[in-house]
Structures are given as structure tokens and as C-alpha cells.
Amino acid sequence: MKQRILTAFIALIIIAPIIVYGHWPFIVIAYFLATVALFELMRMYHAEKGWLYLLISTVFLWLLLFPSPEIMVYTFTITKFEVIVLFVVLLLTITVLSKNRFTFDQASFLLLATIYIGTAFYFLMNTRFVGLNYFLFILFVIWATDSGAYFVGKAFGKRKLWPDISPNKTIGGAIGGIGIALVVGISFHLIYPFEQSLITIIFITIVISIFGQIGDLVASAIKRHYDVKDSGKIFPGHGGILDRLDSLLFVVIVLHILQFV
Structure with a gap:
């Protein structure tokens, strides 16, 4: 417990000013965290020894993270969709050149992992640049959901939510998390009004709470499938990037689809 508190305190001191300031320091930290998160997924897949594939995936990850929908390359412009298509073509080409030592399954994993991490962190950066109030609102609602789910679940949770994936989560806790959120x-x-109506904010809050919990379950399902306890060890006592940001990464993707940010 002491280690968890100390880690959280140190992380807060380092990251909080970066979140508040935004701009290029936030971009730098997002690139760093995304790169670590990609490595965590590859480590769970036991692909960390394929340094060439990790390097290729990292290059495309950084292209997807580029803080603009389009990337200027010499005299022509490439969109993020074209980056993904190029990545697909390259991975499939490698399966042929390697004579299937690099398999279609491995290519599929790298593609999905890179797109998920790249897209999520790109939207995370966009959320902060739209406004600090949006970013903090999402964080507070996610934290409220986690706290509410924990305490309400402890007190009233009886029926398990999804025992095969996360045996400690309960239906009562999930509902309680939405309520506190x-x-x-x-x-x-009410304190820092958005341009949207109260009804819209209520809807968005419910969306954040529900998909935040789904994001947490997704991360748990991945770890359970690959039989690992934590995605990484970058935060002593807390695990890895995906352990700490699983809900946030899932939520920002959904909110951008809904055009809230």
C-alpha cells in the first residue's frame, strides 16, 4: 500500500503540471506512454524478442500519433487511413519475405495493437487540446466510476458482473459506479458549465462510466488470455500503462465517435 501511494504521489507531481500546461510537453509524454503501452502488449504476446517488428510497429505508431489528421511527406500528403493501409501491406509483405516465419496471426496482432494504441493516444491528445475542462471532466468521471464501483460493490455487490474475466467486479458495483459518476x-x-445542455452532459457521463468499465474489462480480458497479472511494471504497485489508462483510452475513442470532443 505504501508503494502504491508513493508511486501515485510521484506520478501526480510529474504528470499534473504537464496535463495543465498541455502543448508540446503533453505530446512528448503521450508519445512516450503510447510507445510503452505498445511494448506492453507485445510483451504479453511474447513478441518482445522480435525487435525488428517492434521497431516497425513503433514507426507506424508514431505516424498515427502525429497531432494532425494528415502528414506531409516531402511533396505529398498522407492521411492516417493511408498510413494504416500501408502498414497492412508492409506486414503482409513481411509474411511472404520471411517465408511465414512471421505469421499472419502475428501480423494481425501487431496491426490491431498499433491501431488501438495509436488511435487512443491520438484522441487523448486531441481531448486535451480541445480544452483542459474536457480532459479533467473525463478523468473525474472515470475516477468516480472506479471509486463508486469499488465501494458500492463491497457493500452491496452480490451478483458477479463477468466472473470469467474479472471475478471481483459485481453488477451492483457497476451500477453504483454509474450513480457516483x-x-x-x-x-x-454546474461548477464549470459546458456549451452542451445538462441532458447531454448526463448522457455523456453515463457513456463515459459504462465504456470506462468496458475498457477495464477489455484490459482484464487481454491479460487473462495471455495469463499475466499486470501489463507492465512502469508504475511500482500499480502495474503498467495499460493497467492505469485502460478506461481512459477506451473512453476517448468513444467520445470522439460521438463528437463530444
Whole structure:
């Protein structure tokens, strides 16, 4: 417990000013965290020894993270969709050149991992650049959901939510998490009003709470499938990047699809 508290305190001191300031320091930290997150996924897949593939995936990850929908390369412009298509073509070409030592399954994993991490962190950066209030609102609602789910689940949770994936989560806890999230989300809107109506904020708060919990379950499912306890060890006592940001990464993707940010 002491280690968890110390790690959280140190991380808060380092990251909080970067979140508040934004701009290029936030881009740098996002690139770093995304790169570590990609490595965590590859480590779970036991692909960390394929340094060439990790290098290729990292290059395409950084292209997807580029803080603009389009990338200027010499005299022509390439879109993020074209970056993904180029990555697909390259991976499939490698399966042929390696005579299937690099398999289609490995290519599929690298593609999905890179797109997921790259897209999520790209939207994470966009959220901060839209406004600090949006970023903090999402964080507070996610934290409220986690806290509410834990305490309500402890007190009233009886029926398991999804025991095969996360045996400690309960249906009561999930509902309690949404309830506490609504209290925090509405309070935030009343203190720092958004342009959207209260009804919209209530809807968005519920979306954040639900998909935050789904994101957590997705991360748990991946770890359980690959039989690992934590995605990494970068945060002593807390695990890796994916352990700490699983809900946030999932939520920012959904909110950008809904055009909230």
C-alpha cells in the first residue's frame, strides 16, 4: 500500500503540471506512454524478442500519433487511413519475405495493437487540446466510476458482473459506479458549465462510466488470455500503462465517435 501511494504521489507531481500546461510537453509524454503501452502488449504476446517488428510497429505508431489528421511527406500528403493501409501491406509483405516465419496471426496482432494504441493516444491528445475542462471532466468521471464501483460493490455487490474475466467486479458495483459518476459529472457541469445542455452532459457521463468499465474489462480480458497479472511494471504497485489508462483510452475513442470532443 505504501508503494502504491508513493508511486501515485510521484506520478501526480510529474504528470499534473504537464496535463495543465498541455502543448508540446503533453505530446512528448503521450508519445512516450503510447510507445510503452505498445511494448506492453507485445510483451504479453511474447513478441518482445522480435525487435525488428517492434521497431516497425513503433514507426507506424508514431505516424498515427502525429497531432494532425494528415502528414506531409516531402511533396505529398498522407492521411492516417493511408498510413494504416500501408502498414497492412508492409506486414503482409513481411509474411511472404520471411517465408511465414512471421505469421499472419502475428501480423494481425501487431496491426490491431498499433491501431488501438495509436488511435487512443491520438484522441487523448486531441481531448486535451480541445480544452483542459474536457480532459479533467473525463478523468473525474472515470475516477468516480472506479471509486463508486469499488465501494458500492463491497457493500452491496452480490451478483458477479463477468466472473470469467474479472471475478471481483459485481453488477451492483457497476451500477453504483454509474450513480457516483453522475453525481460528479453533473456537479462538474454546474461548477464549470459546458456549451452542451445538462441532458447531454448526463448522457455523456453515463457513456463515459459504462465504456470506462468496458475498457477495464477489455484490459482484464487481454491479460487473462495471455495469463499475466499486470501489463507492465512502469508504475511500482500499480502495474503498467495499460493497467492505469485502460478506461481512459477506451473512453476517448468513444467520445470522439460521438463528437463530444
